Amino acid sequence: MDLLPQLDRASFDLILLVWVLLCVISAAAMHFAGMMPISNREQRSGLLILGDIDKKTGWIILETPVLVTVVFCYLAGVQASGSDINGSVVFVAAFFVHYFHRALIYPYRLKVKGKRMPVLIMLFAMSFYIINGYIIGYYFGAFKAYDSSWLADPRFGLGLAMFVIGMAINIHSDNILINLRKPDETEYKLPRGGFFRWVSCPNYFGEMLEWIGFAIMSWSIVGLVFAIWIALPLMAQALNAHRWYQKHFGDQYPPERKAIIPFVL
Numbered sequence: 001m002d003l004l005p006q007l008d009r010a011s012f013d014l015i016l017l018v019w020v021l022l023c024v025i026s027a028a029a030m031h032f033a034g035m036m037p038i039s040n041r042e043q044r045s046g047l048l049i050l051g052d053i054d055k056k057t058g059w060i061i062l063e064t065p066v067l068v069t070v071v072f073c074y075l076a077g078v079q080a081s082g083s084d085i086n087g088s089v090v091f092v093a094a095f096f097v098h099y100f101h102r103a104l105i106y107p108y109r110l111k112v113k114g115k116r117m118p119v120l121i122m123l124f125a126m127s128f129y130i131i132n133g134y135i136i137g138y139y140f141g142a143f144k145a146y147d148s149s150w151l152a153d154p155r156f157g158l159g160l161a162m163f164v165i166g167m168a169i170n171i172h173s174d175n176i177l178i179n180l181r182k183p184d185e186t187e188y189k190l191p192r193g194g195f196f197r198w199v200s201c202p203n204y205f206g207e208m209l210e211w212i213g214f215a216i217m218s219w220s221i222v223g224l225v226f227a228i229w230i231a232l233p234l235m236a237q238a239l240n241a242h243r244w245y246q247k248h249f250g251d252q253y254p255p256e257r258k259a260i261i262p263f264v265l
């Protein structure tokens with residue numbers, strides 16, 4: 001029995017195209033509406049039609065299903081292709097490690113006492129991650145095989161270095177933000193140090209670098225699509241957060257600091 005309905009490559013590519021178009025639309029909407037959907041910096045009363053949920057719990061619920069989805073869809077893809085598990089498992093493992101941290105380690109460290117997340121945002125984000133888990137898992141299982149020679153390819157080495165450095169910048173910057181607050185504090189402070197010297201949202205910069213690295217190390221269309229899905233919404237949110245910092249801290253805010261890409265944006 002098939003684990004999932006089999007898809008031919010042309011249908012899969014059509015799904016990827018529609019998915020990228022949706023990304024462009026949603027990033028543009030975030031940009032023009034000035035939205036930071038996960039942040040508590042501003043009131044989001046319009047998003048509360050389904051109520052809200054404790055922020056840590058919301059993070060865990062929205063991020064955990066992708067862990068199961070990506071593994072299940074990878075195995076379904078391998079079954080559909082009639083091949084064996086091959087080097088493509090490296091990319092599914094890299095994806096899994098990132099989301100294991102995001103779903104099951106990061107939320108426990110947050111200092112967000114009393115903060116809430118709209119259930120609507122949680123469900124949107126969860127659907128987004130489930131679809132991406134499907135796309136990544138099924139593609140690497142069904143359509144792309146790698147042998148050990150790929151490990152010696154410069155694209156793999158360069159992409160892996162970007163992935164690891166990006167993850168280090170992301171976690172280090174998130175740590176700086178977490179450490180700005182004492183356990184019961186909830187207000188926003190002016191972050192300094194690390195990549196905050198150059199940008200307002202270095203955690204987003206690190207995340208972007210990570211997934212661009214993933215696209216390069218896997219040299220795959222699906223890696224490119226996922227990098228776009230991460231980069232465009234994060235750029236839109238970073239520009240909004242940057243404007244918020246400048247307004248909130250006024251003259252105290254370092255004027256040379258960019259929003260997300262050092263010296264550029």
Ligand SMILES: NC(=O)c1ccc[n+]([C@@H]2O[C@H](COP(=O)([O-])OP(=O)(O)OC[C@H]3O[C@@H](n4cnc5c(N)ncnc54)[C@H](OP(=O)(O)O)[C@@H]3O)[C@@H](O)[C@H]2O)c1
Binds near residue numbers: 112177181
């Ligand atoms: N946002 C997205 O769409 C998205 C997409 C993909 C990946 N991610 C990743 O998920 C992680 C969290 O994303 P996020 O959008 O929640 O990041 P964020 O807005 O930078 O917030 C991260 C945490 O730090 C706190 N914080 C932010 N600025 C602060 C300040 N100036 N002073 C004190 N505390 C501050 C936030 O508190 P509050 O909770 O009180 O706001 C939140 O708990 C990042 O690593 C990001 O790369 C996010």
